[in-house]
Amino acid sequence: MGRMPHKIFLNNTFVGIMNIPSVKIELPEGQYTLTIQHALPVLSVTRQVAVKNGTETHVDFYSRERWWDILFSIDLLLCVIKLFVTLPSPWGWIYEILTNGFFVAWLIYEWSIRKRYYKIDLYETADTTAR
16 A cells, blocks of 8 residues: 655645655754645644754654554455345344444544644764765
């Protein structure tokens, strides 16, 4: 599956769109507010980043959604199976209650983490391009 595009903002100024795993941005030394925003504008993360001379600052970000994605894949598979197989009572009711409850729990979770949707890791290395 392809990566969803992400908008990149520095100090609340739109810099570009990223849909590949790695992007290089050269900046002068200083403090920056980095915001990475999902294609859905309500899902984002903001972090202060310090850029120093003589070092490369690397920012890695990833979604906190791994377990939810696995659960949704299982639920989607069960939903497709349910199109072809009618579950006997009371199992049909139990399935509907569980899948709808799961969806409501997911919506509440997504809304609660919408401003920290991604996790950001920062690390520095020696600048290999410095002369």
